[in-house]
Amino acid sequence: MILLVLLCMMSVWPFGLIQSEKICSSGDTEEYAHTRVLAAGSVIRQKFTAQESRLREVSFTFALGTVMYDDTSIEFELASVSGKVLVKKDFSAAQLKENPQCTVSVNKWIHKGKQYSFTLKVKGNRTSDIYLLETPLVQNFAPGNCGLLQNGQTLQGQSYAKYVYGRPLNGRNVIFIWAFIGTIGFSMAEIFANRKKGVPSILS
Amino acid sequence: MNLQSEKIRVLQNRKNFQMGFLICEILILTGVLASLTHGKGVDWDEAFTYKLVTQNNLAGIIQATASDVHPPLYYLIAKLFVAVFGSKLNVFTWVSIIPTVFGMLLVSVYIRKRWGTLTAAILIWCLALGPYLLFYSCEIRMYSWMNFFVLGALLMTREVVEEKKKCYWLFLFLFSVAAVYTQYFSFLPLFFFYVYIFLQFLRSRSKRKLLALAVLCTADMVSYLPWIGIFCKQLQISGNPVKGYEFRFSPVVFFEETFHTGLEAEAILMMVLFLSAIIFLILFRKKFTGMEFSFLRMLFLNFIFCFFVSQWLGSLNGHFFSFRYIIYCVTFVWIVSSAIYIRISPPVRMSFIIWSVILGISGYSSVYASEYGMNQKMSYTEQFIRQNVASDAELVYNMSTFDTLFEYYMPGHRFIYFDDLKLDEMKGKTFWFIQLGGRDFTDAAKQAYHLQIEDYKGFGYTGMKQFELERVTVPVS
Numbered sequence: 001m002i003l004l005v006l007l008c009m010m011s012v013w014p015f016g017l018i019q020s021e022k023i024c025s026s027g028d029t030e031e032y033a034h035t036r037v038l039a040a041g042s043v044i045r046q047k048f049t050a051q052e053s054r055l056r057e058v059s060f061t062f063a064l065g066t067v068m069y070d071d072t073s074i075e076f077e078l079a080s081v082s083g084k085v086l087v088k089k090d091f092s093a094a095q096l097k098e099n100p101q102c103t104v105s106v107n108k109w110i111h112k113g114k115q116y117s118f119t120l121k122v123k124g125n126r127t128s129d130i131y132l133l134e135t136p137l138v139q140n141f142a143p144g145n146c147g148l149l150q151n152g153q154t155l156q157g158q159s160y161a162k163y164v165y166g167r168p169l170n171g172r173n174v175i176f177i178w179a180f181i182g183t184i185g186f187s188m189a190e191i192f193a194n195r196k197k198g199v200p201s202i203l204s
Numbered sequence: 205m206n207l208q209s210e211k212i213r214v215l216q217n218r219k220n221f222q223m224g225f226l227i228c229e230i231l232i233l234t235g236v237l238a239s240l241t242h243g244k245g246v247d248w249d250e251a252f253t254y255k256l257v258t259q260n261n262l263a264g265i266i267q268a269t270a271s272d273v274h275p276p277l278y279y280l281i282a283k284l285f286v287a288v289f290g291s292k293l294n295v296f297t298w299v300s301i302i303p304t305v306f307g308m309l310l311v312s313v314y315i316r317k318r319w320g321t322l323t324a325a326i327l328i329w330c331l332a333l334g335p336y337l338l339f340y341s342c343e344i345r346m347y348s349w350m351n352f353f354v355l356g357a358l359l360m361t362r363e364v365v366e367e368k369k370k371c372y373w374l375f376l377f378l379f380s381v382a383a384v385y386t387q388y389f390s391f392l393p394l395f396f397f398y399v400y401i402f403l404q405f406l407r408s409r410s411k412r413k414l415l416a417l418a419v420l421c422t423a424d425m426v427s428y429l430p431w432i433g434i435f436c437k438q439l440q441i442s443g444n445p446v447k448g449y450e451f452r453f454s455p456v457v458f459f460e461e462t463f464h465t466g467l468e469a470e471a472i473l474m475m476v477l478f479l480s481a482i483i484f485l486i487l488f489r490k491k492f493t494g495m496e497f498s499f500l501r502m503l504f505l506n507f508i509f510c511f512f513v514s515q516w517l518g519s520l521n522g523h524f525f526s527f528r529y530i531i532y533c534v535t536f537v538w539i540v541s542s543a544i545y546i547r548i549s550p551p552v553r554m555s556f557i558i559w560s561v562i563l564g565i566s567g568y569s570s571v572y573a574s575e576y577g578m579n580q581k582m583s584y585t586e587q588f589i590r591q592n593v594a595s596d597a598e599l600v601y602n603m604s605t606f607d608t609l610f611e612y613y614m615p616g617h618r619f620i621y622f623d624d625l626k627l628d629e630m631k632g633k634t635f636w637f638i639q640l641g642g643r644d645f646t647d648a649a650k651q652a653y654h655l656q657i658e659d660y661k662g663f664g665y666t667g668m669k670q671f672e673l674e675r676v677t678v679p680v681s
Contacts, residue, residue, distance in 0.1 A: 179555045186551040186555060187484050
């Protein structure tokens, strides 16, 4: 039982299974812009540098016009700089119409400081009025965003995006959670120890 | 015989040392609380207290509170302090800190007596620095006094059940009366304490004690009589429940609000710790005496009772309900948790002490930040107002009743509520507009009156919320 308590403590640190949330998002401003229309077959790619070693989710937002064909869909792909695909997801036209702010759950270990990118491929036979929201001003760039390309051509702004990372707990939080695990865990250990010793309790 | 006296001497020395340790802890923590008395900002409630106490005499305070939602005792205490020490803001803060110090002293005597020095030491720490409790120890409101009176009544409840001294009955009476005259929601835990005492006496079949309890209850009721009529009138005035009020029944919300300091998952962990404590109380039944067991069980049930009944009562009248009205529930959480975990085993004891210490330090940092975070900006704004806003200037505000807050910062000015503003009468004049959310001039009004608006964004106070200053000129034509 004591071993189990210690194992739980180690899962907080050094294993780092419990992490705090770090949000890196574009500035909250009214000065948004959007890319050129995302024609059928076009590809838009946002490069970013990982701010932490665990990526929980990625969000980006589209701006929709009046024309939106049902067969239009967006394929999301998150990949490392070497091309290794981490996550793939499709967004249908209906989904986009309901909520143009898209969130993709990633939950993957990545390398802090290394470059990754997410790619949005527009599928369908006809071109819908669909644009990706971007932030033109440097001060509003989401931390880590380092290049937005539309069909291979670099754009001036960066996508209006939000990255939710998991980051290791700081020392104070580690000890705090250790103390919690200790309080509950050692109490349970005491119950099992008492049962072994045959000490009368409500359990026995 | 010598051996016996030597033993008594050693025990006495140990007791003195333990008491000395607790007194040192209280002194240090009082110093820590004192470090939070130099804040410059007030929120709406604090501004209300300040205004009510400084602009009324004792009779005026009683009259004013008769039409308010809180009873008068706290304001009367504050008035006495102000009469002696002056009306500086830190005097008011001390009025809120003092009951916390009194509470720590009570714990050092009665919790130490019943639960030991370590439990008392932890509870003193939590009373002073525990999240929420610390915030309200520095808030210019009545909640720290309420917490102290309820704590006093709680400790006296146990003494009345276990001891024969009559003074405990008197203390219980005084704490009970003071608590209800400080905040109406104190009635709930007191009711539960009295039921507990009744059941204990009923079990022991002591007719004399039951009679004494009946006398105490009668005395309490008689002492409440002068205010009961006013209370009923307030209930009528307060009227129907506020439309759209969210009925917050979830204990998770309670823990999130009362145990929030910025640590990871602290509220959920505290809730788990508290609920587990009750399970461990049952599992480790043999480690507690019958009286300890029933007392802790009563406290836990009291928490549940107050938590739900207070919200239900709160939903019946027009005034909003806030968890600060049941701040004593936070104290119950700490008493139950520390009394149980300190008793289980040394590793559990150590873990719980570390937990409480970190939570206390974190609580202090978050309250320190909220007390002093805006001091610099506020000094800057005060200077701006002194230099730019003439003493006879008119100030328009757009959040109902917030003149109470602004008057604290800008005494002597004339405040006009946005809805009462007649732009026709302001032609040829310039006035200041305090923006705090709420309404703004419509485009039509701006065009019709050719309003010239100068934005002074960046100048403002924090309190309830940061507001922004605009200077508005209404030309003659």
